[in-house]
Structures are given as C-alpha cells and as structure tokens.
Amino acid sequence: MKIIGIDIGTTSICGVAVETENGEILKSLTKPNNSFFKSEKSYEKIQNTDIIMQSVYDILSELDAEKASAIGFSGQMHGIVYTDENGGAVSPLYIWQDERAALEYKDGKSYAEHLGCFAGYGLATDFYNEINGLVPENAKYLCTIADYAVMKLCGLKKPLVHITNAASLGCFNVENNSFNINNNRLPDVTAEFKSAGKYNGIPVCVSLGDNQASFIGSVSDSDSALINIGTGSQISWLSEAPVVADGVENRPFDGKKYLAAGCALCGGRAFAMVEKLFREVANLAGCNSESLYPQINKLLETKTGTSLIADCRFCGTRNNPLVRGMISNISENNFTASDLAYSVLCGMSQELYDMYKNGGKSAKELVCSGNGIRKNAALRRIVSDMFGCEIKIPFYAEEASYGAALAASVACGCFSNISEACRMIKYKEN
Numbered sequence: 001m002k003i004i005g006i007d008i009g010t011t012s013i014c015g016v017a018v019e020t021e022n023g024e025i026l027k028s029l030t031k032p033n034n035s036f037f038k039s040e041k042s043y044e045k046i047q048n049t050d051i052i053m054q055s056v057y058d059i060l061s062e063l064d065a066e067k068a069s070a071i072g073f074s075g076q077m078h079g080i081v082y083t084d085e086n087g088g089a090v091s092p093l094y095i096w097q098d099e100r101a102a103l104e105y106k107d108g109k110s111y112a113e114h115l116g117c118f119a120g121y122g123l124a125t126d127f128y129n130e131i132n133g134l135v136p137e138n139a140k141y142l143c144t145i146a147d148y149a150v151m152k153l154c155g156l157k158k159p160l161v162h163i164t165n166a167a168s169l170g171c172f173n174v175e176n177n178s179f180n181i182n183n184n185r186l187p188d189v190t191a192e193f194k195s196a197g198k199y200n201g202i203p204v205c206v207s208l209g210d211n212q213a214s215f216i217g218s219v220s221d222s223d224s225a226l227i228n229i230g231t232g233s234q235i236s237w238l239s240e241a242p243v244v245a246d247g248v249e250n251r252p253f254d255g256k257k258y259l260a261a262g263c264a265l266c267g268g269r270a271f272a273m274v275e276k277l278f279r280e281v282a283n284l285a286g287c288n289s290e291s292l293y294p295q296i297n298k299l300l301e302t303k304t305g306t307s308l309i310a311d312c313r314f315c316g317t318r319n320n321p322l323v324r325g326m327i328s329n330i331s332e333n334n335f336t337a338s339d340l341a342y343s344v345l346c347g348m349s350q351e352l353y354d355m356y357k358n359g360g361k362s363a364k365e366l367v368c369s370g371n372g373i374r375k376n377a378a379l380r381r382i383v384s385d386m387f388g389c390e391i392k393i394p395f396y397a398e399e400a401s402y403g404a405a406l407a408a409s410v411a412c413g414c415f416s417n418i419s420e421a422c423r424m425i426k427y428k429e430n
Helices: 049-062 111-115 122-131 145-154 161-167 210-216 267-285 293-299 337-358 379-386 400-412 418-422
Strands: 002-008 014-017 025-032 070-075 079-081 105-108 141-143 158-161 188-190 195-199 203-205 227-231 234-241 248-252 258-264 309-311 324-326 367-370 390-392
Touching: 002 049, 002 145, 014 049, 014 400, 025 049, 049 145, 070 145, 070 210, 070 324, 070 400, 079 145, 105 111, 111 122, 122 161, 141 145, 145 158, 145 195, 145 203, 158 161, 161 188, 161 210, 161 390, 203 400, 210 227, 210 234, 210 248, 210 258, 210 400, 210 418, 227 337, 234 337, 258 337, 267 293, 267 337, 293 337, 309 337, 337 379, 367 379, 379 390, 400 418
Parallel strands: 002 070, 070 203, 158 188, 227 367, 367 390
Antiparallel strands: 002 014, 014 025, 079 141, 195 203, 227 234, 234 258, 248 258, 309 324
C-alpha cells in the first residue's frame, strides 16, 4: 500500500511516497517554497497561498497520487490563513515569524501578552488584525496552511484541525483539547488521526503540526526523546501528564498523551552566524567562498572541549524575546576560531539539555533529526556526551512528511494506531 505524506515548510515543501509493507520511501521530492510577499513592514512575514497550493498539486502529480491509498499533511505551525464561506483563501498566510503581535498594544503590553500567548501564534496575529481592522470582511474561518491544503483537496467549506495544529494557534487548553477564547473564526477540532475527506476518491488525513509529525516520523520507541535542529531547535518527549518546567511547552499529541517541547529560537541559526562571521573575515583576506561549513566541520573533527562559554539565546526566547546571548570566559588562549565554533555548538546543546533537565527527564536514548545535527558530527558528539546516552539518526531525513504519511496510514485503516505505524521507522547504522 502506498501512502503519500506532504510537509509544507517555511522555505521548502517536501513530499514522500511510503510503502507500508516495509516502511521504505518509494520516492521523495522537495520544492522550494518561494511564496514570500515583499513587505515594507519589518514585522510582517506573509506568504502566497496560491503558490504554495500549486506546489502541493505538483507534488501530488509527481508522486502519482492517483495510485495512493491515503494522503497525509504536516506543515509549519502557528501561522494562519483566513478562508471564506466557500473554503477559499481570502488573505495571505501570516507565518510563524510574523511579529505584529509583538508590537505594543496598551499598558506596556504587546498584543500577544494582552491575549496571553506568543507573537507569531495565529490567534495573537488575528487579535492584532482584529484590533487594527485588517481581518478581511469575507473571512469566515482561520486555520494553518496545511489545514487549508486539506480543505482545498477535499472541497471543505470549514477547516477540520487536528489538536496538534489547533494548539499551535494559541489560547488552547491542552488538557481538555479546546480553545479557551471566544472567536467566531475558530475551526472545528479533532484529536483523532482521521480522514477529513477525499481527494479524487483518496482519503486525506487531517493535518498534523510539524513538531508532532516529526516526532511520529522519527521515534519508534515512545520512551525516547527527539532533538531536532534546523534554523531553530527543540527537544520533545511524550508525557502522560503535563510537564511543569521553565521553557517547556505542553503540546497535544493524540488526545491521551502530551508532547513536551522545549524550543530554542536560535538553534542552527547560531552556528550559521559563526559561519557567516568566518566568511566575512575570509572575504577581507580576499578568499571568497559561498560556504565555509566543510572547513569548519574539518576544524572541529578532533576538537573535544573548550573553556569558552556561549549562551546562544541570540534571538531571545519564547518567554523573553528581548533577552540576548553572549560569549563569555574569553581568555588569551581560547579566543580562537575552533573554540568559538565549538562553544556555540555546546551552547546550542546546553539550551536544550537545560529544558529537558528542568522537565525532570533523564534520557536513555535520543533520536536526532534535522540537517543542523545530521550534517554536523561535532554537534552529535557534544549532544551524546552532554545527555550521556546514545543517539540514533532516522534513516530518512524527511521526518515530518514521513510522519504525515504514518498518520495517514492510521486514518485509512492500514494500521490500528500510531504506535504500530511507527514500528516501520528505520535508523542509520552507527
């Protein structure tokens, strides 16, 4: 049985065709998400839904969707698109990086703070738009971009949103899986991995948040934790009860368990800052290069430690957007290129480790995903040493789209539950 999974990311859109008999990816393809609108407002980050949907249709065609038994979706969380009474988009996609809700509202508080959630979360964005008269007159509902894709494929007039996406909009009670705000544009919500409708006779599963989809597509043992490092980074683990810890957010999973998530806004972006700095220095010496990552990785091959300390909160935190990182404990001996690069990797790992430790967890096994750690052997060593356990790398790098396919395999009845479907996950040999 062939199942298709599609992940609509911020900068790329990935699709996979998975064979459920052995869990192998039959075909995979990725298209750039070149849908950003240019804006004169520095805080505004919006994308064109028509361009995104064209990429989705192209991927379905290239993966021979007519031969699939089910289709699943995942996508960038928190962002929203407004839809009309017929299910069509009447606005751009306001993505998770949009910072309008971080602007001051009144009494010294931002729009997001006044509402009780974070800037970039859909309902905070919607609150700003409502107050400032920016909600389209014909807007009937709001949903994430992946939910909109499901709507379009199935011809739905009202979005059906899985709890993994619903919670990402903000103002959501994860214990009873419902919104705690009065807003007549809210979508319907479900906790099930179920079909929302059909596309050319093929069941289409409700879309999952990309964090939960990546966990499903990476972790075969529910007792393991997942570290994902891309532009940002996060550590996630399943919990029977809500986790109370600084920096840890409880996200819905399947209506029975929670996915505890500690998120660092900078993540791999911190290492990218180091590479950019080195490139600028090299350019001053007349050595132009498009990328110095290979050279930096070579530099760190035998590096095992540093006394330089990097706090990598260069982009702030969810709780405090204004906090900034620092490089400290600088001495005459450790102010070197290798120490700087190595300390930043340590700082990236430390931020995740602190959130995990605050959550009262002790790792027995870590699954690591995302190009930020897949392509960085030094970071993998640092993470393994810091957490004191073995790490495993999923065989397939398309974790979110693979997870969306696994959820769709449950929705169409191929597997009875998500744990059974996750047994198909394979890992690279060490």
